[in-house]
Amino acid sequence: MKHKNHRAAYNKILAKQSANSFFDELHRPLNKSTGFKEADQCLYCYDAPCIQACPTSIDIPTFIHQIKTANVMGAAHTILKENIMGGTCARACPTEVLCEQACVLNDDAGKPVKIGLLQRFAVDHLMAKDASHPFKRAAQTGRTIAVIGAGPAGLSFAHRTAVLGHDIHIYESRDKAGGLNEYGLAAYKMVDDFAAKEVEFILDIGGIDIFYGTSLEQDLSLNDLQEKYDAIFIGIGLGGTNDLGLDGEAMSGITDAIDFIEDLRQTDDLSSLELGQNIIVIGGGNTAIDAAVQAKKLGSPNVALVYRRGESQMGATAFEVELARKNGIAVHLWSKPITLHGKNSIAAITFEHTTIKNGKLTGTGEAYILDCDMLLKAIGQKLDGTNLQGLATKDGKLVISENYQTSNKKIFAGGDCVLSGEDLTVQAVEDGKQAAIAMDIWLRDN
Secondary structure (H helix, E strand, O other): OHHHHHHHHHHHHHOOOOHHHHOOOOOOOOOHHHHHHHHOOOOOOOOOHHHHHOOOOOOHHHHHHHHHOOOHHHHHHHHHOOOOOHHHHHHHOOHHHOHHHHOHHHHHOOOOOOHHHHHHHHHHHHHHOOOOOOOOOOOOOOOEEEEEOOOHHHHHHHHHHHHOOOEEEEEEOOOOOOOHHHHOOOHHHOOOOHHHHHHHHHHOOOOEEEEEOOOOOOOOOHHHHHHHOOEEEEOOOOOEEOOOOOOOOOOEOEEEHHHHHHHHHHOOOHHHOOOOOEEEEEOOOHHHHHHHHHHHHOOOOEEEEEOOOOHHHOOOOHHHHHHHHHOOOEEEOOEEEEEEEOOOEOOEEEEEEEEEEOOEEEEEEEEEEEEOOEEEEOOOEEOOOOOOOOOOEEOOEEOOOOOOEOOOOOEEEOOOOEOOOOOOHHHHHHHHHHHHHHHHHHHHHO
């Protein structure tokens, strides 16, 4: 009865609320006063290491200096010309291990400049203005390009190729653009429907049409697209999810963490979500942290995160792990699931302690059981290779050249679906930008 009363009380709070209205900001944004004060901390380094640490090579000292001199619109332009999704990256990218970790102020045992917050300050300022798009299209080339996927890589690619004068047709399987920015990031990182606002801003350049509800798996053929378009860009992300490989995985109460996040991001009534009393999230990346923290904030009394290795091997940053602990998440390390208990629904999980032996992860033989009425799997995603029609892959991702071309020279690719850098929004944006530049050169030669 206690659990039912607890759930009922939270449902009254959650009723008729969406994620946009319920979750508070993870970081309080800077205002004009605090923004100018923070910008004043930057030393405007020569050959600044923060630029080298930024996957999109934003000229960070310059944009901060522009803020310092009250040229906030100019700062936003400096950011966006390298990273058209600078607003999302300022909110969701792990700046603490990228540009801010490289800040020279760390060398004096001080605190780095708050680059992420300054970037958000500038970009939000520009987007709030009722002004024309900051970039203009070049003269139209007469070339039309197909883009598969309206996630960060596809949108970044589309924007840059539109600027270069090409026309873009994006085919998106869902009914909204944005990819993981819209469906997969924690709601407390993307409040006030920012992902949708950023998409609208990107499309304002013109020359980009999106066709929703159209997927490579069911509606499109690469062969047909090659006949119709001058070139193709694939930015489909990683649509498939990995399994635990244990008996009973089809029981109710077991789902993928990414699906859980999508459901809560897209519902208009959070009280309609099924939420366990004893939730276990298996995984060590940012998706696992996002799912666990949101479950706790939505009122689940017991949330645990279990990872098979140690904290230093987790994909999530130290900041994210500490965020989980601050929100009351029990973090269990060096543990792997070996048995799922339950008849029709998950009831408990047996975990075995793990260790590294001869360079390999192995079980110790020591086990323990945790009660569980909801299991969220966050153990990685994989490429859905359906209808890729023979494009070369390696380690479960598309193989691309240094010019972002697949094994078919007419087809380029970028983002999480390719073998490149980190699986981060900022890396996907960079892939899209560089692939657009490379394709433009290729098109002009062919």
